[in-house]
Amino acid sequence: MDLSISLGSMAVSPLELAKVYGLFPRLGKKLTPVFYTEIRDRDGKKLEELPLKNIPPTIVVPPNSEVAAGSASVPAVAPTPSSGISGKMPVTLPTYPLPNDPDQVLDPRVAYVMTHLMTEVVNYGTGTEARQLGRAVAGKTGTTNDYLDAWFTGFTPNAVTVVWVGHDNQTPLGPGETGARAALPIWLSFMKEAIKSYPDAQFSVPSGIVFAPIDPNTGKRLEANSSRAIREAFIEGTEPKIQTGGPAESTGDFLKEDFE
Numbered sequence: 001m002d003l004s005i006s007l008g009s010m011a012v013s014p015l016e017l018a019k020v021y022g023l024f025p026r027l028g029k030k031l032t033p034v035f036y037t038e039i040r041d042r043d044g045k046k047l048e049e050l051p052l053k054n055i056p057p058t059i060v061v062p063p064n065s066e067v068a069a070g071s072a073s074v075p076a077v078a079p080t081p082s083s084g085i086s087g088k089m090p091v092t093l094p095t096y097p098l099p100n101d102p103d104q105v106l107d108p109r110v111a112y113v114m115t116h117l118m119t120e121v122v123n124y125g126t127g128t129e130a131r132q133l134g135r136a137v138a139g140k141t142g143t144t145n146d147y148l149d150a151w152f153t154g155f156t157p158n159a160v161t162v163v164w165v166g167h168d169n170q171t172p173l174g175p176g177e178t179g180a181r182a183a184l185p186i187w188l189s190f191m192k193e194a195i196k197s198y199p200d201a202q203f204s205v206p207s208g209i210v211f212a213p214i215d216p217n218t219g220k221r222l223e224a225n226s227s228r229a230i231r232e233a234f235i236e237g238t239e240p241k242i243q244t245g246g247p248a249e250s251t252g253d254f255l256k257e258d259f260e
């Protein structure tokens with residue numbers, strides 16, 4: 001087992017990354033990428049065609065997983081209990097992929113929370129340049145050690161694009177060539193053209209998602225009318241409760257506070 005895989009130590013191709021990121025706007029439903037849709041000869045005669053089922057893309061909200069587990073339309077699956085934080089907030093997730101829908105490989109609620117987190121990267125983090133797209137957009141920059149690779153993977157409700165900048169011989173790009181600087185501008189230039197044929201839309205929110213006002217300094221829940229609150233998405237039942245008493249500001253041990 002290589003625990004550093006969770007930190008990005010394993011190499012992946014742009015195609016593999018696009019396939020994974022495509023799960024998030026599709027609420028956990030996978031798709032199979034293709035390299036071409038048709039081949040024609042010099043006279044325009046169609047020689048081969050590969051029809052696409054997802055063009056134009058349609059965002060269909062899958063059944064809420066807790067409902068699906070016991071519904072008549074979806075066969076029951078063995079739930080996997082998750083104790084949440086310190087066992088206080090239990091959440092039940094069915095086993096994926098779903099027996100009657102093998103393309104549903106990720107819980108819709110988990111997929112949406114990931115999408116929401118990456119919209120925050122665009123709104124407040126290293127991906128702010130992507131806001132120039134003028135659409136609902138989420139994404140993540142990536143920069144490997146010694147500036148060997150620069151990445152930006154971003155998506156709208158209808159399109160996902162991965163940009164990688166690097167050398168095949170593993171030589172550095174140069175100081176400061178981060179994902180935000182080297183890859184994101186390419187992504188933005190391409191996506192401005194790529195999304196023109198798609199309607200402006202927002203990311204679909206599945207049932208079982210709740211939003212809560214959170215203190216960005218402490219991670220604690222605030223009153224709804226708090227001026228310093230940010231709106232964060234949670235799987236229902238995992239959202240933090242309003243704390244009565246205690247310190248108003250973080251003590252600096254953010255993760256420890258979350259588990260208390």
